[in-house]
Every structure is written in structure tokens, then in C-alpha cells.
Amino acid sequence: MKRIFVFLLCVVLIFTMLGCNKQSKNTQTGNAFYYPLASIPFGKGSSAIAAEYRSTEVPNVWMHILNDYFAGPHSEKYKNPFPAGLQAQMTAMEKNTLYVTVSKELAQLSGLELTIACSCLSMTCMELTGAENIVISAENSLLDGQKSITMNKDTLLLIDKAEGE
């Protein structure tokens, strides 16, 4: 009886320890497409925006990739920040700056929603093209009263790094 008790205790402890140390291994293959998380985490070093990794079917057609991105995430872990019907109209690369013009549906967004949508688009574009600055504009529309919104890595504060200091 004692041996069984001790054995069970050991098994429970081992499983508990294994459970604590268990780490989910992401097989991060493909390109990163950024979306806001459906459920926002609040732990130290947590971010509200994360990448969904997926392989692009037609890698060379840039506009097609963007339109597919605007259609929304494949996983339920993420939310789609873009309005329905949003389409990429034109992209142009000048030095390290990528100019992205999208359809007027983006102008339906404002405030925080617009910021999140532009941030996700900027991060995805920086990841896909290697551009350092992304200038986003909507066809014949203003975005929160501005002709365009410029974003780069320095203009986005996703994680409060001061926490770790």
C-alpha cells in the first residue's frame, strides 16, 4: 500500500513538473502576416499583435498576396482588423520606403482601429519586402484627416521594453 502511494505521488510530481516545463513548439514556416490577437494577453512581454505564419500560394504576385492578407487570418486565434472589401490598389518601392495604396474602405476606420490596421499592414509589409518605412494611403480618401500614415519599427510600441530594465 505504501509503495503504491509513493509511486503515485512520484508519478503526479513528475507529470506536474513536465506540465510546467512544457513549451509549445511553433513550426514557424512561411511568411509572417500580422493580425491582432482575438484574446489579448497581459503577461510580461506580451503583445496584442502577433504573426500568423502561412505560405503564399502565388509568391510573385504582390497585389494578390496583399488582398489575400486583407481577407483575414486563417486561424481563430487572430482577428481581422481590415474592413470588408478592402483591396490593394498600388504599391511602389522607393529606396527603403514602400508606398501602399489601398481602396477607400480603409477610410471607414478611425482612431485605434485605424492605428491597429495600419500597424498590422506595416509590419507585414516590412517583413515581406524588407522596407524600413511604410506609407499607407487610401484611394481618394483621408485617413483620420491625413493623406497618408507613415509607420516604421520605431513608431510602433508593441512591447514595453522598459519592463525588463
Add this chain to the structure above:
Amino acid sequence: MTCAIITGLVLLLLNIYCSKYSRELFFQSKQSTMTAQATLAASELGNADVLTTASVAAIINRVGSNDTDRLIVTDISGKILYDSLGSSEVYALLPQVIRALEGYDLFTSSYANRVIHSQVAIPIISYNSISGCVYMMDADSEQGYLLASLQYVILTISIVMEIFLLLFALFYSNRFSRRMRKIMTSMRIIQEGDYTHKVSLGGHDELSILGREFDHLTERLYTSENKRRQFVSDASHELKTPLASIKLLTDSILQYDMDPETTKEFVQDIGNEAERLNRMTLKLLALTKGEQIVDENEAEIIYMAPTINRVVKMLSAIAQENKITLRLDLRQDSPVLIQEDDLYQIAYNLAENAIKYNVPGGTLTVSLHRQEDLAILRVSDTGMGIPPDAISHVFERFYRVDKARARQTGGSGLGLAIVRSMVERNGGEISLQSTLGKGTTFTVSFPLFDIEEEVEA
């Protein structure tokens, strides 16, 4: 061992609970402080007409000292208007900021590497709509160190307690096992037949009570076993007497030519002995059923002489065989209240002993006397006598003065013990006087039962 594991688990759970609870206390303290500061700032900022970098900086400076590590104020789009760390033209998309801009007050806290990380985000409400948010972050290593110290103290106390409990459990289980082994050993000893053995456990715990109860049980067993042995030996001895008489009478009939009158008399005696044997068997059966040994209703008022005569007559052949002269003086016969079979057995055992331990050519004298209100039966022999140091032991069970002689004569050492027992249960007394080499006299006295006085009463 099990006890130690259980206490260990309990302490572990207590430890976890205490650590968690103390952490919660620190978090709550942080929450109340930071939320108050952020709420104050948000309230002041909400009163501003327009939130610009300049107006926000002015308000923050007016609100006063901020002891957090970072303070951020954003507009509705998340754009930083004020950052205590100096950044500008940056969009703060921190989880806390996003939730606050959605209209929620938020406080999060975590503890790692002896640092308490706390974040609070409060929406700025202006004209009943959200116009931005206040975000504060604090990494408090001072309180983190305090928390770590507290947890360390709790852990140390737990470990010390566990060690103490482990030692206590070891000591107690060892003591318990030792006492239990003592009981087990005692049980084995008693099982082997030593009923005098005692467990004798000191203390007042349950085991001591068990030990005492066990001792009481053993005592009762011992008494019961003694009674059983006494019963078996007494029964054998008492049954032997009438059987010996019957054998003697039948031998006499077979060996000597007797006239029909004498033969009839002998056969009648055999019948009497058989009847006595029957009564004794009934008594023994009653005994085996646990009934009282002496039924006082069986006592009767009898004169002693006829019974003594029967005994003498029965033993006359043996006396003759051993060349012992029988002398009878039954003139002062008296009535006594006694069981006749007991009187017969008393007289028989004493007279038989007087013949057995007499010398060839010796004399056996049986006499009856009256002395005040006592009826006295005296049985004297002219035998070897009893040594003075043995006189006090002759009534003890299985005591034999001369073992070699007792074996030769078939003595069991029970005769006199039975005599004393029977005398006492019939309200009498027995004593002896003996002179070594000259002989022994047994004196049995019973209360005299005066029939006339009794009738008058």
C-alpha cells in the same frame, strides 16, 4: 512514513498558498497605489479641451510627482502624446493601452526574478467619450526583494517544520512499534502457556490501556486455567476413592469364603459406593455446566459415627494387609450439619493416609469427641510423623512430604488439600499435631448442631 508524506504535502500546499497570498497582497497594494495615480492623471487630462503634447506635459507636471518607471499618455488612436521615457510620434499598441482605449480600466501585475512588474491603464474620458488613455508601468525590485524574502522565510519555516515533523514521526512510530512489539511478544509468551506474564506498559495512551486490558484478560485466563486444573485433579482424586472401595470389596468377596449374610452386606456396600460414585458424577457434571460447587441444600443433620464406621469398615482390609490395628472410640457422637459424602471423603482420606504412612504393626485411632459447642473428629496414627518444616505445607495442593514414598503408595498430594477444602466448605476447621517418628494426629472440628435446641427455636 505515510504520516511524513502527508505532512510534507500539507506543508507544501500551505507554502504554495502562503506564497500566493503574500504575492496577492503585494499586488493589491501596488494596484491601489498605481490605480489612484493613474485615475488622478486621467481625471485631470479629461478636463482638458484638447490633448496635445504640450497640454498633456503641462497637466502631468501640474499633477505632481510620479514614482512609476514609465508614464504614457496617448490619444484615441494610440499615438503617444507624453512618455516619461521621452519617445514621441510613436503608436503605443500595448495590450493594456488597447484595452483602456476600448473603455476598460486595467491593472496587471506579475512577479519574476525578484521584481514585481505592474501595469495600469485608465481611459481618459472627456465630454463622455474616450479621448485617450493613461498608462503606467512600474518594475519594483524593492518590494520584489521583500516578497522574495518573505517567501524564503515561509519556505525555511516549512522545511524546518517538515524536518521536525519527520523526526517526531520517526520517534513516535519507533516508540509505537516498540510498544506494539512488546504486546506481541507478551501475546506469544502467553500463547505458550505462561499465564503469569504481564505486558506492563507504562503511560496513559491507548496502547497502555490495551496492555492493562490484556493483563486483566490474562489474569482471568490464569484463574480460569487454575480452576480447570484443580477441578480435573480433584475430580480424579475423588473418583478414585469409591472405585478403590469397590475393587477392595469385590476382591474380598472373590478371595474369601463368606457366608451369604456377609456377602450380601459386602454387595450392599458396593451398591452404596456405586451410589456415591453416581452422586459425585452428577456433581462433576453440574460443575462442568458452571453451577455452584456446593449446594447448601444438600447438607443434612447427621450423626458422624455411622459414616465413620463405614469408612473404617471399608479400610479394614487394607489396614489388615498393612498390619495396622484399628481403634475406634465413637462414644461421644454428635449431630452436625454436613454433606454426608463430604464427611465420608474427609474421614476416608485421613484414615487412608494414616494407614499408608503408618509403620507395620502400628495403630490407627479414630475417635469422636464433644468440646463445648464443637464436634471433634480425631484421626491418629503411630507412623513416621511429619517434619516440623513440612507441617505448614501439607494442606497445599500437590505437596508431598516424602516423594519417594508417595510415589510408592500412589499418593498424588491432593488428599489433604481436598480434605481441608471440604472441611472449610462445611463450616469446620482442621489442624494437626505431629511428632517425628511417633505419629500424627489430625483434628477436625464442626459446629455442633443441637437438634433439641433447633426444634425448640
